[in-house]
Amino acid sequence: MNILSKIVIPLFVIFVIFYGFYKKVNIYDAFLEGAKEGLIITFNIFPSIIAMVFAINIFLDSNFVPEVLGLFKNFFNLVHIPLEIMPMALLRPISGTASLAIMNDIFITSGPDSYIGRLASVLQGCTDTTIYVLALYFSSIGIKKTRYALPVGLFADLIGITVAFLITSLLF
Amino acid sequence: MVSYIWFFLIGIGIIYSFLTGNLNAVNDSILTNGTKALELVMSILPIIVLWTGIMKIAEESGLLKKFASVVEPFLSKLFPDIPKGNAALGFIASNIAANMLGLGSAATPFGLKAMSExxxxxxxxxxxxxxMITFLVLNTAGVTLVPTTVLALRIAHGSANPSEIIMPGIIATFCSSLGGLLLDYIIRKKGSKL
Structure with a gap:
């Protein structure tokens, strides 16, 4: 598993570059053009990151999570779920930036190689922001009645999050 | 939706700290937040830029198209209601392919075109x-082979092995997509008049 994880990126990079070279693409210029786009993307998400880091930190620093959610601590202990991950798991389907901000906070307090740090990493990578994607795609073509789209999307998220919990506690 | 969440987080945070007399912590938090946000952006910026650069090569060399054409036959089984040869399927394939390769920004235009088709x-x-619903379930499950932002943050915070979360992530996404598609299939079969 570990070796597989390590090999994905280098293999992928060499394959992409090799294929580009083989197809006689000007790979260096293409890279620069793409990198420029990446820069624009990052600057475009900057305001929402500021907004979310602001809100998330007020929420986390108020100690609401350990003190109020802490009342259910026994239950969370029973199922081996760290309390601090709950806000992230709940916010993941709604806002990618919000869960990113929480993950950042978890990395600062517990480090990326702690159990909760790994859990947060798997969680962030394993699903997309369902509610945002649904809103964007449906509103682009004027769909008002979304029928069973949201429940099925959230059900998929629930499975993803559950498997993320299971697999992290199994592997690490 | 996000407005509500934003309001909820800030509201609860400030009111709760008022009630518990913990206002100092929140005050500090508001004043030092900006730096945290900047550090966060700075740590994900290099990898996003690097990755969009690499992926631009994949796009221009036709690798993305090729990848999409590999996925397409599997997709047509998932979408029995789309007539054969309809352009929608190609766009869906490109969207999934781009998402898989961590090219979120390239994926969205394909996705929007698929929706309009x-x-x-x-x-x-x-x-x-x-x-439409099957497509969105597949899309929101977000099968990603390379979670660039997560990797970048792990590196920035000094992880000994930043990429160790890739395989567990892939397994989790796979299960999530499978579960979503299964439920979608069951609903389609049971309530075909819906």
């Missing part, structure tokens, strides 16, 4: 059709 064959224009 699906809308053309949708009998009720204000109601989501079955293929």
């Amino acid at each position: 699906l809308q053309k064959i949708n009998p009720k224009k204000d109601t989501a059709s079955r293929p």
Whole structure:
């Protein structure tokens, strides 16, 4: 598993570059053009990151999570779920930036190689922001009645999050 | 939706700290937040830029198209309601392919085109059709082979092995997509008149 994880990126990079070279693409210029786009993307998400880091930190620093959610601590202990991950798991389907901000906070307090740090990493990578994607795609073509789209999307998220919990506690 | 969440987080945070007399912590938090946000952006910026650069090569060399054409036959089984040869399927394949490779920004335009193609064959224009829902379930499960932002943050915070979360992530996404598609399939079969 570990070796597989390590090999994905280098293999992928060499394959992409090799294929580009083989197809006689000007790979260096293409890279620069793409990198420029990446820069624009990052600057475009900057305001929402500021907004979310602001809100998330007020929420986390108020100690609401350990003190109020802490009342259910026994239950969370029973199922081996760290309390601090709950806000992230709940916010993941709604806002990618919000869960990113929480993950950042978890990395600062517990480090990326702690159990909760790994859990947060798997969680962030394993699903997309369902509610945002649904809103964007449906509103682009004027769909008002979304029928069973949201429940099925959230059900998929629930499975993803559950498997993320299971697999992290199994592997690490 | 996000407005509510934002309001909820800030509201609860400030009111709760008022009630518990913990206002100092929140005050500090508001004043030092900006730096945290900047550090966060700075740590994900290099990898995003690097990765979009690499992926631009994949796009221009036609690798993305090729990848999409590999996925397409599997997809047509998932979308029995899309007529053969309809452009929607190609866009869906490109969207999934781009998402898989961590090219979120390239994926969205394909996704929007797929939706407008699906809308053309949708009998009720204000109601989501079955293929639309299947597509969105597949899309929101977000099968990603390389989670660039997560990797960048792990590196920035000094992880000894930043990429160790890739395989567990892939397994989790896979299960999530499978579960979503299964439920979608069951609903389609049971309530075919819906």
